[in-house]
Amino acid sequence: MELVGVIITGIGVLFLFLGNFGILRLPDVYNRIQAGTKCTTFGTFFTVIGIGIIQPEWFWKCLLIAVFVMFTNPISSHAIARASKKSGIPLCDRSVVDQTREFEEKEEA
Amino acid sequence: MGDNNPHPILRVKNCLYLFIFLLSIWIILTNTFQYEELLTGILISFVLTLILNKNYQKLGLPPIGLKRLVYFIIYILVLLKEIIKANFDVAYRVLHPKMPIKPGIVIIKTELKQDIAKILLANSITLTPGTFTLDIKNDELLIHWIYVRSEEKGESTKKIGKKFEKYLKVVFA
Amino acid sequence: MNETIIIVFLGLIAGGILLSLIRMLIGPTASDRAVAVDTITTTIVGMLVILAFVFDRYIYLDVALVYSLLAFVGLCAIARFMERGF
Numbered sequence: 001m002e003l004v005g006v007i008i009t010g011i012g013v014l015f016l017f018l019g020n021f022g023i024l025r026l027p028d029v030y031n032r033i034q035a036g037t038k039c040t041t042f043g044t045f046f047t048v049i050g051i052g053i054i055q056p057e058w059f060w061k062c063l064l065i066a067v068f069v070m071f072t073n074p075i076s077s078h079a080i081a082r083a084s085k086k087s088g089i090p091l092c093d094r095s096v097v098d099q100t101r102e103f104e105e106k107e108e109a
Numbered sequence: 110m111g112d113n114n115p116h117p118i119l120r121v122k123n124c125l126y127l128f129i130f131l132l133s134i135w136i137i138l139t140n141t142f143q144y145e146e147l148l149t150g151i152l153i154s155f156v157l158t159l160i161l162n163k164n165y166q167k168l169g170l171p172p173i174g175l176k177r178l179v180y181f182i183i184y185i186l187v188l189l190k191e192i193i194k195a196n197f198d199v200a201y202r203v204l205h206p207k208m209p210i211k212p213g214i215v216i217i218k219t220e221l222k223q224d225i226a227k228i229l230l231a232n233s234i235t236l237t238p239g240t241f242t243l244d245i246k247n248d249e250l251l252i253h254w255i256y257v258r259s260e261e262k263g264e265s266t267k268k269i270g271k272k273f274e275k276y277l278k279v280v281f282a
Numbered sequence: 283m284n285e286t287i288i289i290v291f292l293g294l295i296a297g298g299i300l301l302s303l304i305r306m307l308i309g310p311t312a313s314d315r316a317v318a319v320d321t322i323t324t325t326i327v328g329m330l331v332i333l334a335f336v337f338d339r340y341i342y343l344d345v346a347l348v349y350s351l352l353a354f355v356g357l358c359a360i361a362r363f364m365e366r367g368f
Contacts, residue, residue: 006287009291009332010287010291012328013291013294013295013328013332014294015196015200016294016295016298016325016328017294017295017297017298018199018200018203018204019199019298019321019325020297020298020299020301020302020321020322020325021203021204021298021301022199022203023301023302023305023317023318023321024301024302024304024305025203025208026203026208026210027208027210028212029311029313029314029317030212030214030253031210031212031255032305032314032317033241033253033317034199034239034241034253034255035199035203036317036318036320036321037235037236037241038192038195038196038199038235038236039196039199039200040320040321040324040325041192041236041324042192042193042195042196043325043328044324044325044327044328047328047331047332048327048328048331051331051332051334051335054335055335057140058334058340058343060137060140061137061138061140061343061347062331062343063137064134064137064138064347065327065331065343065346065347065350068347068350068351069324069327069350070236071232072350072351072354073320073324073354074231074232074235074236074241074242075232075354075358076320076353076354076357076358076361077235077241077317077320078231078235078241078242078243079357079358079361079362080313080316080317080320080357080360080361080364081241081243081253082243082244082361082365083313083361083362083364083365084311084313084364085243085244086365086366087313087364087365089311089313091212091213091214092212097213097214097215097257097260098213098214102216138344140340
């Protein structure tokens with residue numbers, strides 16, 4: 001049982017590292033948010049659940065932390081993304097399509 | 110948003126669900142079954158139920174039924190599968206020396222009505238491969254896509270939203 | 283879990299936080315820095331849970347829970363500030 005927990009924690013830690021690496025490497029804010037949100041949510045979830053499996057008395061509280069992070073992390077990154085869109089940060093040069101203007105116009109009509 | 114004036118028995122039932130939910134969170138947090146702790150927990154949950162009751166009714170949560178529960182569990186399983194796929198996808202894009210990205214912002218449509226259903230849909234879109242939600246307005250979502258596969262609205266709706274909407278529509282019917 | 287594995291795990295997490303810290307220092311816009319802070323805080327929640335296991339202190343789990351709650355509220359405040367100012 002402990003081995004399973006260690007492996008799950010290991011996967012989580014690896015993805016936490018990859019998420020942080022993505023933050024450094026990707027070209028603009030929106031792509032960085034992609035890497036940041038997904039990898040850290042998944043990584044924290046697996047790390048915490050893995051520790052819960054190693055230490056069975058802690059399992060329920062670990063599950064509570066994991067579910068909490070899974071609910072709040074997308075919301076906070078969504079808030080930041082919307083704020084940076086509204087404050088007019090452009091997309092990077094490699095972007096192919098931007099339908100934001102269409103969206104905004106429909107809102108006024 | 111549900112009925113404004115539900116049947117009294119239904120209301121008491123909803124209050125009971127909220128009370129049980131709050132009490133179970135209290136038990137997880139304190140992690141004991143001691144007599145005093147439980148008594149405090151019951152008191153606090155009761156007071157919170159009285160305060161939160163009105164907001165809880167306004168959320169428009171559907172009544173609990175077997176079919177809804179089954180569909181919700183299937184939804185959670187699909188979500189977990191998609192999350193795992195999403196992570197390998199991001200890891201591949203980050204580690205690849207040429208970084209195969211083709212980012213863009215697209216609009217998709219949703220058929221869900223309740224606010225809480227839309228929030229769940231937006232959160233699950235954020236956690237699935239290559240997409241995340243920028244903004245919600247009425248029945249449209251603004252989505253950032255790390256590798257744009259189609260720019261036309263109907264096509265992208267089918268590719269991004271449909272797999273969750275299918276289940277959420279039954280849960281919140 | 284033996285010591286080597288724990289050191290490897292904590293080392294990976296520390297390396298990750300260092301990378302995000304670099305992005306926070308050089309990030310060209312305010313949002314870049316905010317995203318980097320978001321990532322760092324979520325990473326630290328995972329680190330706190332591992333540390334709770336290492337030192338065998340149950341109370342550290344509460345610390346992790348409250349930390350994630352405060353980080354969430356703080357980031358929402360930052361986002362609101364960037365959107366239209368106070």
